[in-house]
Amino acid sequence: MIKKRQPTKTLSPEQYIRQKARTLPIGDCYLTGDWQKSGIALVLVTRCHVKGTYTLGYFQVDTFCRGVVDCDYRFSVDSTSYKEIVQDFQKLGNLAKVNYEEVHNLIYGAVAFAEEGGIRPAPAFELMQYILEEDTDEVPLIDYEFGMNGQHLLVANDQLELTTYYPRLKKALGDDFLYVLPDMEKPRKASEYVLSEIKKTLDNILDKFHLNIDVPEETYSYQHPNYPAVLTVKHQWLVDVLYNSDYADRLPVEQIQRILALPHDELKADLEQIMLYETGCTCDEISDERWEDENNSVLTHCILLLGELGYPDSLMLVLETLRQNSSFYDYHFGDYLEEVYVPTLYLLGKNRLGELMTYMKTPGFYTYARLCVTTAVAQIVFHQPERREEVIEWFRQLLVFYDGKLEERFCCDGTLIGLIAATLMDIHAVELLPELKVLFDTGLVDEGCAGNFQEVESEIGLENNKDRIYPLTIEERYEDLLR
Template sequence: MSKQQKALSPEQYIRQRARKLPIGDCYLTEGWEDCGELMVWVTRCHPQQTYTVGIYLIDTFCCGVKDSHWYFSLDKSDYADLLKKMEECEDLKKVSYEEVHNLIYGVISFAQEGGIEPDSSFNLTQFLLEEDTEDIPLIEYTFGKDGRHCIFTDNRLELSAYVTKLQKALGDDFLFVLPDMDKPREGREYSGFDFAGLFSNKNDEDDETDTERYSFTYTGYPENLSVKYEWLIPLLSNPDNAFYLSDELIKSILAVPRDELRKDLEQIVLYETGYTCGEIPDECWDSKTDTELLHCIVLLGEVGNEESLSTVLLSLCQNQDYYDFHFGDAAEEAYVPTLYMLGKDHLDKLMEYMKTPGLYSFARIHIVEAVARICRYQPERRLEVIEWFRHLLSFYDGRLETCQCCDGMLIGMLANSLIDMHAMELLPEIKKLYDTGLVDEMCCGDFEEVQNEILHSSSDLSENYPVDIYERYHRLKRWI
C-alpha cells in the first residue's frame, strides 16, 4: 500500500478507492417480497486479503434506503464473525452483484418518486456500489404494495413526517399503515382518520393505560474520560461513599475552583452515560448500585450553570435500566433539587425536554417536580409557572392518545404536583386530558378526586427536596 493510501482515513478511502476494488460476495434477505424490508450486503476485496463491507437496510414498499453501515478492511476472521452475526438475525442468501445493485438503485428511484431521499449514511456507502450506469445489466423489480407507495410506521409522529413528503409528491395516491390497523388506508383518509381510537389499548378486561415507548438515541458521548482532578473518580466511585458524602468530603470537593470542578463533573456524567446508556453487562448488576453519577448530579446542582443543565437533561433522557443502575430509588432526590437550581431561569429548556419524544416517563416527572418547586421558593413567579404547566397540558392534548411525549401514568403523576400547587387555574386543561379515559387513575384518582383535592386539600409543596447540599446528602444517607 502506498504512502498516499496509508494517509487516507477509511471514509476517504471508501470515497476515492473503493470502486476500484473487486466485488466479493453479496447477500440479501430471503422472502423480502412479502415483508417489504430487507438487508443487503456488498463486499469489496482488498489486495491484502481484507474486506470492506457495505450493509444497507431497505424498505421496498416506500422509503428506499432507510439506513446503511460500513465495515472497513476486516480480516478473514472478523469478516466471518460479522457474517455469522448477520445470519443469526437474517435469512440470507448469496446473490449476484447485479441483483443487489438493481434492487438498491431501483428502490431509491421508487422512493424518490414519493419525495423520499436515501438516508444520509448513503452519502458515503454509495461508493461501495458501482456507479449506476448502463454497464450494469438491468433487472426489473416491482416495488411498493401493488405498485403503490405504502408507508409502514410505528407511530403517528413518524408517519406525519413521511406523509408530508408523500402528499407533496403524490397527492393522495399512497397508502399508510400503523400498528393495529387491519388493512392499509388510502392517503386521502389520513386527515380524518381516528388515530385516538386506533392507539387506545384499553379493553373491557383491562383498565391499564398504554405507556410511552422509549426510543431516544444519542451518539455524541466522549469515548475517553479526561478530567483535571483525577482524585474525584475514586472518591465518587468508592462503594463506601454510596449515596452519601460526609460534610468534610463535600468541603474538600467544593474547594476545587468552581468552573474546573463543573467541567470535570460534566465529563464524568457524559462518559458514564455513554458507557451505560445501552445494555448494562450482567456483571455490573452484581455489584452495589453505582452512585458515582448520582454524586455528580447532586454536586452540579451546587456548582453547575446553563451548560451543566444541558448535560443533566441528557442524562435524564436515558432508559429505565440506566436509572435503576445509577440511582436505585434515589433518582428524584438526586435530580429534582438540581433541576430546580439549574433550570429555574431556563424554563424554555425544561419545556423542550418535555416535548422530546421517546423518553422514560418516570424521568419526565423530575422536571415537573422541579418546576413546581418554583412556587415554593419563588412564590412571586406562580403565574409564570401556571402558564408553563398550561402550555404543557395543552401540548399533551391530542398526544396522550398516541403516547407522544406523555402517557397516562405521567399525566396522573403530574396531577399530583398540580394538587400540591393548588393549581385551580388548570382544572379545564386537566379535565380535557381525563376525558380521554387514558389517564392512569391509580396515580392520583379520577378527575372528581383531583378537582376536590386541588380546591379543598391542605396539601402543599413540602420540603421533600432541600436545595442545601449538606441537607441533601443527609437525606440521601437513608438509602444506604
C-alpha cells in the first residue's frame, strides 16, 4: 500500500489502545503483596473486550525511586491465554487481586514521585497509560508512601545503574536522597557518593543532551469550517477511479493519462471538491468503518494530481488539509506525510512564499504538518539554486518571528525548531546561525532532532549534509511512495 498499512486497514493494537482501551470495562487487577517491603510492585490491569477477549497491561513499578521502569501489553487474548498469563505472573511474585483504584494510585503516585527526582517513566508508558484510566479526580485518591521515610532510595543493581540515575537525582534533589548497591549493608546518603570517571562522563552526557527536559508540543486548536457533506463533481467516473481499492497502491499509468486528459480546469475543480468532502468526513472523529475501509488513499491521489496540474491557486486548499489534527494524517498518510505533501507544496507554492509564511505564523496547527511547509521551501534551494538567498531570508523572517514565542509554544514548539535546524543544516544555511542560537539559548529546543547548538554550528557548513531532493513528476512520486 502507499502508506504501507495492513491490507485490512484495521486499527493496529497500539492504535486501538490509544483510541479505545479506555472505553473498555476494567476487569480483574492484580498487585504483588510484598511491594511495600521490596519496593518493586508488579501490576496487571485487565480491559475486557465485548467479544470475550482481554487486553492486559503489565507494569513494573519501583516505588522507592524510579516509578514505572518497565511496562508492556498483551492484546485481545482469549480466556485460556489470559489465565496462563496470570499464572505465569503469579510465579514472579505473590499476586493478589485488588481494586482498580489501588493500582491506579500506586502507578500514578510512583510516576509523580519519580519525576520529583528527575526520572521519567519507561518510554513504553506513553502508550501504556491508555490502558489505565485518565488520572483525574474521578478516581478516588489513595495515599501511598513512596521512597524510604519520604526520601528517594535508589536501589541499584550495579555501579553502572547507579551512575546512570545518580546525576538525575542529584540535579533534581541535591543531596536529599539515598542509594544502595548489592554489596552494601545499608543505604547511604547521596553526599557519601564518590564521583568516579564514569559518573563524570554520564553527567556530561546528560548535560549535553538535556535528557531531563520535556519538549511539549504546540497545542492543536484549529477550528475548521464546514466542509461539503455531499460530494458533487462533474466527472463521476473520476470518483469511482480514485476510490477504487484496486488502485490503493498507486494509480496505473493508463488511469493517470485518462485523468489528465480531462480539461484541466474541470479536473482541478473535481479534485478540490473530493478533497474538501474527504476532509470533512475525517476532520473530527474517524469512525471504525472508516478505519477498516481500504479506500483511504483518496487524498494521496488528489494531492499528487494537483501537484501535477500545477495550478498555484490550489495551494490554499492543500494548506487547508494541512490544518487538521494528527489522527487525520495517521489515517490518510501513515508515515508518508512528507512524501505526499512536500513536492506538491513546492510545485504550487514556490512562487507564493508569502502564503506559506502566513500559514507558519498561524497558531494551533500540528507540528509535523508545519514541517512539510518548511521542507518544501527548502526544496527551492535544490531545484532552483539561484533563489537560495530568497529562501534564506524567508527562514530568517520565520526564526525572528519565533523569538519570544517558543516559550509559549505559539505557532511553534521545541520539536519544530529542532527539525527546522536540521533542514537548515541540509541547505548549509550558515547565515542563520545567529537566529538559531537565540532559540537554542532558551533551552527549549529538542536537541534530539539536530543536536545541540554547538553541533549544529560545527556541521551546518559541511558538504556531506544534503537533504533529500524529492521527485516532482507524478510517476516518480508514486514510485517513491512504494519504496
